[in-house]
Amino acid sequence: MAIKPEVVQGVKDICDSYANEPSPLMMILSAVQKKYGYIPLEVQEIISEKTGIPVAEIYGVVTFYSFFSLKPKGKYVLGICLGTACYVKNSQQVVDKFSSLLGIQPGETTKDGLFTIEAIRCIGACALAPAMSINGKVYPKVTPDQVGKIIEEYKNKEAEA
Amino acid sequence: MEPIKTPQCLEQHIEECTAVLQAKLKGTNGKRAVVVCGGTGCIANNSVDIEEELKKEIAAHGLEDKVTVNHVGCFGFCSQGPFVKIFPEDTLYRAVKVSDVKDIVEKDLIGGQICENLLYVDPTTKEKVQRQDDINFYKKQIRIALHGCSLINPDLLEEALGYDGFKALKKAITTMTPQEVIDEVLASGIRGRGGGGFPTGRKWQFAANVKADQKYVVCNGDEGDPGAFMDRSILEGNPFEVIEGMMIAGYAFGASEGYFYVRAEYPIAVSRLQRAIEDMEKVGLLGDNILGTDFSFRAHIRLGAGAFVCGEETALLNSIEGQRGMPRPRPPFPAIKGLWGKPTCVNNVETLSQIPFIIREGAGKFAAIGTEGSKGTKVFALGGKVNNVGLVEVPMGTTLRELIYDIGGGIPGNKKFKAIQTGGPSGGCLTEKDLDTPIDYDTLVARGSMMGSGGAIVMDEDNCAVDVAHFYMSFICDESCGKCSPCRIGTKRLYEMLTEVTEGKGTEKTLEDMKELATIIKNGSLCALGQTAANPILSTMNNFPEEYKAHVTEKKCPAHVCKNLMQYHIIKDKCVGCTLCSRNCPVSCIHVTDVVAKPMVPGKPTMPGKFAHEIDQSKCIKCGSCLAGCRFGAIIKE
Numbered sequence: 001m002a003i004k005p006e007v008v009q010g011v012k013d014i015c016d017s018y019a020n021e022p023s024p025l026m027m028i029l030s031a032v033q034k035k036y037g038y039i040p041l042e043v044q045e046i047i048s049e050k051t052g053i054p055v056a057e058i059y060g061v062v063t064f065y066s067f068f069s070l071k072p073k074g075k076y077v078l079g080i081c082l083g084t085a086c087y088v089k090n091s092q093q094v095v096d097k098f099s100s101l102l103g104i105q106p107g108e109t110t111k112d113g114l115f116t117i118e119a120i121r122c123i124g125a126c127a128l129a130p131a132m133s134i135n136g137k138v139y140p141k142v143t144p145d146q147v148g149k150i151i152e153e154y155k156n157k158e159a160e161a
Numbered sequence: 162m163e164p165i166k167t168p169q170c171l172e173q174h175i176e177e178c179t180a181v182l183q184a185k186l187k188g189t190n191g192k193r194a195v196v197v198c199g200g201t202g203c204i205a206n207n208s209v210d211i212e213e214e215l216k217k218e219i220a221a222h223g224l225e226d227k228v229t230v231n232h233v234g235c236f237g238f239c240s241q242g243p244f245v246k247i248f249p250e251d252t253l254y255r256a257v258k259v260s261d262v263k264d265i266v267e268k269d270l271i272g273g274q275i276c277e278n279l280l281y282v283d284p285t286t287k288e289k290v291q292r293q294d295d296i297n298f299y300k301k302q303i304r305i306a307l308h309g310c311s312l313i314n315p316d317l318l319e320e321a322l323g324y325d326g327f328k329a330l331k332k333a334i335t336t337m338t339p340q341e342v343i344d345e346v347l348a349s350g351i352r353g354r355g356g357g358g359f360p361t362g363r364k365w366q367f368a369a370n371v372k373a374d375q376k377y378v379v380c381n382g383d384e385g386d387p388g389a390f391m392d393r394s395i396l397e398g399n400p401f402e403v404i405e406g407m408m409i410a411g412y413a414f415g416a417s418e419g420y421f422y423v424r425a426e427y428p429i430a431v432s433r434l435q436r437a438i439e440d441m442e443k444v445g446l447l448g449d450n451i452l453g454t455d456f457s458f459r460a461h462i463r464l465g466a467g468a469f470v471c472g473e474e475t476a477l478l479n480s481i482e483g484q485r486g487m488p489r490p491r492p493p494f495p496a497i498k499g500l501w502g503k504p505t506c507v508n509n510v511e512t513l514s515q516i517p518f519i520i521r522e523g524a525g526k527f528a529a530i531g532t533e534g535s536k537g538t539k540v541f542a543l544g545g546k547v548n549n550v551g552l553v554e555v556p557m558g559t560t561l562r563e564l565i566y567d568i569g570g571g572i573p574g575n576k577k578f579k580a581i582q583t584g585g586p587s588g589g590c591l592t593e594k595d596l597d598t599p600i601d602y603d604t605l606v607a608r609g610s611m612m613g614s615g616g617a618i619v620m621d622e623d624n625c626a627v628d629v630a631h632f633y634m635s636f637i638c639d640e641s642c643g644k645c646s647p648c649r650i651g652t653k654r655l656y657e658m659l660t661e662v663t664e665g666k667g668t669e670k671t672l673e674d675m676k677e678l679a680t681i682i683k684n685g686s687l688c689a690l691g692q693t694a695a696n697p698i699l700s701t702m703n704n705f706p707e708e709y710k711a712h713v714t715e716k717k718c719p720a721h722v723c724k725n726l727m728q729y730h731i732i733k734d735k736c737v738g739c740t741l742c743s744r745n746c747p748v749s750c751i752h753v754t755d756v757v758a759k760p761m762v763p764g765k766p767t768m769p770g771k772f773a774h775e776i777d778q779s780k781c782i783k784c785g786s787c788l789a790g791c792r793f794g795a796i797i798k799e
Contacts, residue, residue: 022501023481023482023483023501024483025483025484026463026464026466026480026481026483027463027464029466030425030464030466053483057484060485061483061484061485064468064485064486064642065465065466065467065468065486066466066467066468067425067465067466067467068466082387083387083388084387084388084544084545084582084585084616084618084632084633085387085388085544085545085550085618087387087632088545088546088618088620088624088629089545089546093785096784100747120426121385121387121426121467121469121636122385122386122387122388122389122390122426123201123426124201124384124389124390124393124426124427125201125202125205125239125390126239126388126390126542126544126550127202127239127240127242127544127550127551128202128205128206128239129544129545129550131205136428137205138201138204138205139205140205140206
């Protein structure tokens with residue numbers, strides 16, 4: 001896969017912006033993940049050239065942390081909290097409902113590239129259990145019944161756009 | 162604000178800011194002050210829109226000169242949010258919606274009347290409570306770590322200065338030697354709030370004893386323990402207090418650089434912390450020669466990237482250094498050889514937030530709170546099956562009964578209390594017999610659990626002990642960093658064995674094997690994650706042996722949670738043949754029988770053609786849709 005020239009430049013700029021920091025790899029990876037949504041091997045090679053850190057080491061770090069992704073994620077990341085407080089209030093059923101309605105397992109993305117289901121760890125919204133977060137927006141007290149409506153909400157948003 | 166270059170200048174600012182804040186809270190500035198909760202929980206319930214709407218309404222009524230509006234940090238009582246509080250009356254409105262704003266402005270701010278429908282209602286007395294301090298949830302609390310949270314605007318250095326901010330820093334760096342600071346912290350008896358419970362003063366002393374050209378303070382804000390969110394709320398509610406604690410630590414053992422390592426899941430905390438650091442740099446409270454002394458200090462932020470093990474201090478250091486977050490062997494301890502090989506103290510957010518109190522008010526005052534071995538207060542994140550979910554800061558030695566029933570308001574739906582899990586995935590559960598145990602570091606360990614970071618998840622009779630252990634094991638399995646084989650492979654095997662038990666395929670031998678493997682993992686792991694990985698299993702096995710037994714011998718799940726061990730049944734005597742369940746069933750496994758259904762309206766005849774239903778157990782996927790939909794109580798699970 002060829003990386004677009006503007007992306008190559010963007011990644012290089014990110015590397016440059018942390019040039020004065022000691023051990024900047026985590027910061028670079030966070031910034032790239034945030035800006036482009038994933039960190040494929042080709043991008044890791046650019047980071048390696050800029051920082052002098054071997055690609056093997058960068059790959060090791062990327063695959064260690066759950067925030068970094070090798071593949072693109074869906075436009076809407078449906079993060080359902082499976083922290084303890086949410087789990088004891090049946091958030092697993094919410095995950096199952098999303099899985100059955102969208103036909104994908106947690107960690108997978110729908111074919112249209114719209115949705116990714118993620119079972120996430122505690123987001124600290126324990127009073128709102130079971131909670132979920134969609135692209136950063138927190139949905140409180142989600143029940144399996146609401147799952148269909150939530151999916152519709154985002155599908156409609158797409159249809160309008 | 163102009164630069165603060167001398168102690169006298171700081172003193173003057175503190176005086177002015179205190180006067181301004183007091184005038185705001187007491188209304189002596191001729192204005193009323195409205196504050197809105199800006200914690201993560203309330204923001205999820207639209208508190209940002211509420212703040213905007215308040216500003217709009219107030220402007221529409223031309224009240225800008227008479228009323229101020231701003232957001233504050235977490236109120237702690239998250240299950241009742243979003244909160245709006247009005248000074249000087251001290252009126253607390255809860256569960257406020259955007260549509261309530263008009264009422265608050267017109268009725269209260271203009272009309273001078275209380276909006277009764279927005280007040281907290283005591284669940285036992287049914288009385289409405291106007292003031293925050295009169296609510297049972299707050300009565301037993303002492304706020305040291307949460308000092309200023311829900312009161313000051315966390316985006317304003319001025320408000321922090323007006324509420325005791327930087328008094329301790331000034332006292333430490335202008336009137337005390339570094340050793341005196343360490344002695345004071347030692348005398349306070351404070352132990353690390355992040356889980357380990359190691360005396361903070363001793364950690365500092367180790368680092369102070371090492372000579373080095375560079376030392377570091379690291380603040381551990383990688384709050385990964387699911388169900389705990391005190392570090393997030395402290396950083397969101399009063400970031401200045403934590404920075405002040407970090408600076409005092411730096412002064413005490415000779416560090417001039419500090420790193421905050423915060424979870425990337427906490428964007429609001431990170432942005433407020435970032436802003437606080439920048440504002441302090443602008444006035445010279447961070448930088449070179451602070452207050453004209455020889456003490457210089459700089460603070461930086463590093464973000465986590467979603468790895469639970471990074472809460473372990475040596476893994477955290479590796480992560481800051483841009484590596485995989487795997488623990489290092491100890492010794493050497495970080496206090497001797499830490500970040501980039503330099504002496505480093507890693508302190509938890511809550512620990513650092515309590516340091517200013519100790520220096521400002523004196524070690525004696527802190528040590529007067531708590532128990533023999535555990536001094537001061539501890540913040541607990543009370544969650545799960547309890548009425549009042551939220552953050553509470555109570556003296557060490559408070560009993561679980563006080564925590565769950567007096568502060569937490571008991572279990573919803575009059576269900577029976579089963580257990581409370583403390584210490585997260587590394588801890589254990591405590592049951593009925595432990596309810597009157599005073600909570601401190603040592604009593605919790607003696608009873609097979611631990612303090613951990615302060616997560617406290619309440620479970621009722623509907624939760625299955627085996628299922629909860631299974632849940633924690635899946636968490637640990639995912640989060641094991643993979644360095645030590647007993648942890649990497651052992652936790653996976655434990656998880657598989659537990660899965661067998663929850664699916665009814667386990668035997669008594671499985672239980673014995675699990676105990677044996679648990680011991681091996683404990684003894685063969687480098688860091689606390691592996692050493693404590695089996696705790697949830699061992700502790701539930703100890704407390705609920707009969708429940709494990711039921712799973713393996715009778716193949717039953719007494720709490721009706723484990724899917725393979727329970728069935729849904731339709732009681733033919735109650736079924737009215739309405740067909741709702743069969744229409745709801747996703748796998749079409751509910752059929753009519755030839756038994757005539759019960760009448761829909763008691764006393765009237767059965768409608769013609771209505772027959773009782775039954776579930777084909779071979780096809781049932783146990784989703785529970787039938788039970789959830791039945792309005793006649795005809796479906797049970799057993």
